[in-house]
Amino acid sequence: MTVRPFTRPFTQQEPIGEDGIAAAVDVLRSGRLHRYNTLAGETSAASELERAFAAYQGSRYCLACASGGYAMQLALRASGLATGEPVLTNAFTLAPVPGAIVAAGGRPVLVETTDDLVIDLDDLAAKAESSGARFLLVSHMRGHLADMDAMMAIAERRGLTVIEDCAHTMGAAWRGRKSGSFGRVACFSTQTYKHINSGEGGLLTTDDPELAARAIILSGSYMLYERHGAAPDAAVFDRIRLETPNNSGRMDNLRAAILLPQLDALDANVERWNARYRALEDGLSGAPRLHLPVRPPEEHYVGSSFQFLIPGIAADAARRFVQDALDLGVELKWFGAAEPQAFTSSHHSWTYIEPQKLPRTDRVLAGLFDMRVPLTFGVDDCRHIAEIIAHCAGRLSIAGAA
Numbered sequence: 001m002t003v004r005p006f007t008r009p010f011t012q013q014e015p016i017g018e019d020g021i022a023a024a025v026d027v028l029r030s031g032r033l034h035r036y037n038t039l040a041g042e043t044s045a046a047s048e049l050e051r052a053f054a055a056y057q058g059s060r061y062c063l064a065c066a067s068g069g070y071a072m073q074l075a076l077r078a079s080g081l082a083t084g085e086p087v088l089t090n091a092f093t094l095a096p097v098p099g100a101i102v103a104a105g106g107r108p109v110l111v112e113t114t115d116d117l118v119i120d121l122d123d124l125a126a127k128a129e130s131s132g133a134r135f136l137l138v139s140h141m142r143g144h145l146a147d148m149d150a151m152m153a154i155a156e157r158r159g160l161t162v163i164e165d166c167a168h169t170m171g172a173a174w175r176g177r178k179s180g181s182f183g184r185v186a187c188f189s190t191q192t193y194k195h196i197n198s199g200e201g202g203l204l205t206t207d208d209p210e211l212a213a214r215a216i217i218l219s220g221s222y223m224l225y226e227r228h229g230a231a232p233d234a235a236v237f238d239r240i241r242l243e244t245p246n247n248s249g250r251m252d253n254l255r256a257a258i259l260l261p262q263l264d265a266l267d268a269n270v271e272r273w274n275a276r277y278r279a280l281e282d283g284l285s286g287a288p289r290l291h292l293p294v295r296p297p298e299e300h301y302v303g304s305s306f307q308f309l310i311p312g313i314a315a316d317a318a319r320r321f322v323q324d325a326l327d328l329g330v331e332l333k334w335f336g337a338a339e340p341q342a343f344t345s346s347h348h349s350w351t352y353i354e355p356q357k358l359p360r361t362d363r364v365l366a367g368l369f370d371m372r373v374p375l376t377f378g379v380d381d382c383r384h385i386a387e388i389i390a391h392c393a394g395r396l397s398i399a400g401a402a
């Protein structure tokens, strides 16, 4: 069988819309790029974004900041993490997550991953007990939501403060409730490869007034916090403003102006992503040896990337499979490689933390393949990509590679 190669780039996002470009040009013409540089009575774009995102999330408070990783650092610090304290987190996540824990002075305690790519709740319960951790930074890695009801029940039983890493779940929900509204605080990224794109950027949401105030001061608000868009009352700041350090990491008006119109388009884009995701899923559901993560009916996901497992695949077969797909124009990332590549990540390469034994996660990562699904691909493109992957998986079976 010959398969037509795919020729489009996997890293090409859609352009910023004309409305975003016009808003960015307005900011540039004004010269007031810094978020606190406002005229009397003017609301900065950064503050407008905070208001709009808080409304979108249904949260009381929102802080716009420099990156998703930075938002996680602030979330941990503002939650009262002490130096050297353990923080539970997913073993299957991206490097900025353990990085944020370490930057905030914490010690990551890694929790196993299931075949459906979510945090292993039995291991979570066990490690919550054995570590005595007060914090869980749950990473909804690649947009896969654990059973949030069961996870929150464990957190409640153990008294864990939950921080959600929603880098891949902006726009997602569990049983109709927005991802990011389960924990005490949630962190989002507006980096180019996430769901809204300002190059770099982060958003933090919470309903907790003191946590919000601390996060705002930490982000480098000087004493201009009253100019924020979705912040608690000044009285809350009075209590904490002098004891909270400034760790500058603000968002500027240029990025906020680009993001505002994208937020309006987010829900429609989620549907566009999911149409592409379903085309991939349909095209691969019968492919030999492939396990597709089960997406529970309670999960309203955002299919901005696609993962599948080939359980038991040997390393040389995995490398050959990735190369075969690449020869046909399909860029797969394999999480089992000895060294992390691009946006893959493995706990073995985080040598700045204590090594931890994670046999279940290692087994999952050894057979895990990952692909970006930019909206510049159409649904037909995704059918075509699925055909190529199925073809390469078929070759694996013929070669009899274990």
Ligand SMILES: *Cc1c(COP(=O)(O)O)cnc(C)c1O
Pocket (backbone or CB within 6 Å): 067, 068, 069, 070, 093, 094, 096, 097, 139, 140, 141, 142, 165, 167, 168, 188, 189, 190, 191, 200, 201, 202
């Ligand atoms: C991208 C990402 C982050 C961090 O986002 P940045 O804005 O790049 O710091 C955190 N967690 C996950 C799972 C991510 O993919």
